[in-house]
Amino acid sequence: MTTADAQVPGRKLDWLPLALVPALALAALLFITSLPTWITLTLAGLAMGMMIFMMASGLTLVFGLMDVMNFAHGVFISIGAYAAASVLVAMKGAMQAPSLAANLSAIVPALLAAIALAGFLGWFFERVVIRPVYGDHLRQILVTMGGLIVFEQLIHVVWGPDIIPLPQPATLSGSFLVGNAALERYRLLAVLVGLAIFAAMWLVLNRTRLGLLIRAGVENAEMVESLGYRIRLVFIAVFVAGSALAGLGGVMWGIYQGSVNAQMGMQVMVLLFIVLIIGGLGSVGGCFVGALLVGLATNYTGYLAPKLALGSSILLMVLVLLWRPRGLYPVGKA
Amino acid sequence: MPEALLSLAGVNTHIGQYHILQGVDFEVPRGGLTMLLGRNGAGKTTCLRTIMGLWKASAGTIRYDGAEIQRTPTPELARLGVAYVPENMGIFAGLTVRENLLLAARDRGLDAKRLGWLFDLFPAMQKFWNAFAGNLSGGQKQMLAIARAIVEPRKLLLIDEPTKGLAPAVIASMIEAFRELKRTESTILVVEQNFHFARSLGDSVAVMDSGRIVHTGGMDGLAADEPLQQRLLGLSLGTHQ
Numbered sequence: 184m185t186t187a188d189a190q191v192p193g194r195k196l197d198w199l200p201l202a203l204v205p206a207l208a209l210a211a212l213l214f215i216t217s218l219p220t221w222i223t224l225t226l227a228g229l230a231m232g233m234m235i236f237m238m239a240s241g242l243t244l245v246f247g248l249m250d251v252m253n254f255a256h257g258v259f260i261s262i263g264a265y266a267a268a269s270v271l272v273a274m275k276g277a278m279q280a281p282s283l284a285a286n287l288s289a290i291v292p293a294l295l296a297a298i299a300l301a302g303f304l305g306w307f308f309e310r311v312v313i314r315p316v317y318g319d320h321l322r323q324i325l326v327t328m329g330g331l332i333v334f335e336q337l338i339h340v341v342w343g344p345d346i347i348p349l350p351q352p353a354t355l356s357g358s359f360l361v362g363n364a365a366l367e368r369y370r371l372l373a374v375l376v377g378l379a380i381f382a383a384m385w386l387v388l389n390r391t392r393l394g395l396l397i398r399a400g401v402e403n404a405e406m407v408e409s410l411g412y413r414i415r416l417v418f419i420a421v422f423v424a425g426s427a428l429a430g431l432g433g434v435m436w437g438i439y440q441g442s443v444n445a446q447m448g449m450q451v452m453v454l455l456f457i458v459l460i461i462g463g464l465g466s467v468g469g470c471f472v473g474a475l476l477v478g479l480a481t482n483y484t485g486y487l488a489p490k491l492a493l494g495s496s497i498l499l500m501v502l503v504l505l506w507r508p509r510g511l512y513p514v515g516k517a
Numbered sequence: 518m519p520e521a522l523l524s525l526a527g528v529n530t531h532i533g534q535y536h537i538l539q540g541v542d543f544e545v546p547r548g549g550l551t552m553l554l555g556r557n558g559a560g561k562t563t564c565l566r567t568i569m570g571l572w573k574a575s576a577g578t579i580r581y582d583g584a585e586i587q588r589t590p591t592p593e594l595a596r597l598g599v600a601y602v603p604e605n606m607g608i609f610a611g612l613t614v615r616e617n618l619l620l621a622a623r624d625r626g627l628d629a630k631r632l633g634w635l636f637d638l639f640p641a642m643q644k645f646w647n648a649f650a651g652n653l654s655g656g657q658k659q660m661l662a663i664a665r666a667i668v669e670p671r672k673l674l675l676i677d678e679p680t681k682g683l684a685p686a687v688i689a690s691m692i693e694a695f696r697e698l699k700r701t702e703s704t705i706l707v708v709e710q711n712f713h714f715a716r717s718l719g720d721s722v723a724v725m726d727s728g729r730i731v732h733t734g735g736m737d738g739l740a741a742d743e744p745l746q747q748r749l750l751g752l753s754l755g756t757h758q
Contacts, residue, residue, distance in 0.1 A: 399609045399620055405571060406607035410621050410665075411595035514611070 232478025233377020237432030241425020247465020257448025263430020305426020463510025528577035610651025
């Protein structure tokens with residue numbers, strides 16, 4: 184086997200896309216001359232990015248593994264937020280108490296309700312709506328858009344058409360002052376939760392057999408089946424987990440915005456698709472970096488040139504695609 | 518002739534509007550290496566994919582180890598001891614060599630003794646154990662694809678064009694590896710276009726043309742009959758040394 188002895192180059196971490204995050208932050212510092220303002224904006228951008236990551240990570244995995252572009256993903260975001268809102272409104276006293284333990288006694292059940300309801304809806308959606316249209320992209324777009332509209336209307340039926348206010352818990356509202364920089368507690372929490380979720384996803388994907396199956400399935404689902412695994416079960420697990428994460432992201436986003444409404448999921452979908460495209464469709468790492476970039480760019484632009492804020496993420500996507508046409512971390516599919 | 522481990526009777530496969538397999542009948546004797554030959558587009562790959570359940574037979578019967586399998590889902594078939602190496606090798610480029618093999622070993626994990634045997638067969642697998650499969654050369658990828666299929670003993674190996682795109686020196690290495698494989702208890706069905714490779718290894722042969730089997734028999738008989746080679750394959754084996 185002498186011919187097999189040629190050297191194989193090891194795969195190094197592609198750090199360039201990762202370096203874009205600090206590069207963007209440092210570049211912004213040149214224009215935002217006030218350091219405290221820059222710190223506040225950076226934290227806001229990172230928090231926004233983490234919440235976008237929570238909502239988008241399931242969508243990118245579902246696309247990578249199942250080749251399904253689920254336009255109804257926003258429903259899971261809204262449903263999660265509404266489920267949590269129901270719990271939090273019922274436990275209003277605990278939310279407003281100036282005690283972290285009391286706040287947590289309301290927030291934890293709210294998060295669990297959001298994850299459970301969004302996950303269950305994801306399971307139902309995969310079985311009833313997605314399963315008949317595997318492999319047919321045009322129909323996927325039609326039925327998932329249809330599903331989005333139907334479930335939005337169902338939200339109106341169950342929770343009514345009015346916006347539900349969702350105040351921040353007492354101990355998580357307000358800011359820390361570090362020097363002259365104001366660091367919002369809730370944004371810090373969002374960053375920590377986002378990092379914890381990214382770390383958990385990384386561990387599952389890289390240190391477990393399920394993760395091995397998911398990574399292999401994203402590349403070549405048919406070959407995974409040929410090795411003796413029922414990839415459909417992995418599909419369902421990923422779809423449910425992705426929906427549950429969207430629900431969790433929905434709660435965080437709803438509290439961040441201060442209210443929930445039936446269209447909140449749909450409104451954020453454009454941003455999620457931009458993040459997916461920037462990161463590389465199917466790539467969790469790319470989704471993470473893309474979400475942080477979008478979060479930072481939106482906040483910096485909102486401060487420096489408010490009129491351009493809406494277009495900043497699109498401009499970012501265009502620039503990234505000019506550099507890497509398949510996104511920051513493209514996933515090789517067989 | 519040994520009893521057949523695999524037999525196809527009147528197998529038809531449609532892909533969309535195309536009628537690819539049009540009544541395929543042949544048998545793969547237990548314990549031997551059968552070559553499935555034929556011109557491009559004859560239906561060889563479709564035949565292998567239909568056996569593996571990746572494309573469903575629209576008519577006919579496929580029997581494996583005494584049971585009908587034409588309706589058996591692919592994962593279940595794999596767990597019955599059928600391993601498949603597709604034409605594009607199907608390796609997971611983003612996984613390491615170790616992870617590719619670990620996945621193929623399924624629930625049992627990697628057996629050290631079996632692994633030692635694999636490393637003797639394909640030393641590159643040991644050398645590049647923690648390298649990403651996508652970084653391997655074409656020959657190394659093919660070795661990984663075959664190593665993955667035999668990481669555990671399998672009853673039937675379905676291998677699609679293992680020499681495709683490989684350099685002559687690598688093909689020579691492959692022939693040695695297949696000779697070693699033939700010493701195991703596995704039954705092997707290989708789709709191949711390289712006639713030198715086919716003649717070197719095949720015990721029996723089936724030739725396809727236009728979705729049908731047009732010849733079956735021993736490899737020696739086909740190798741010795743140049744007019745038959747010309748008629749069936751349009752080429753002489755002698756021209757493919």
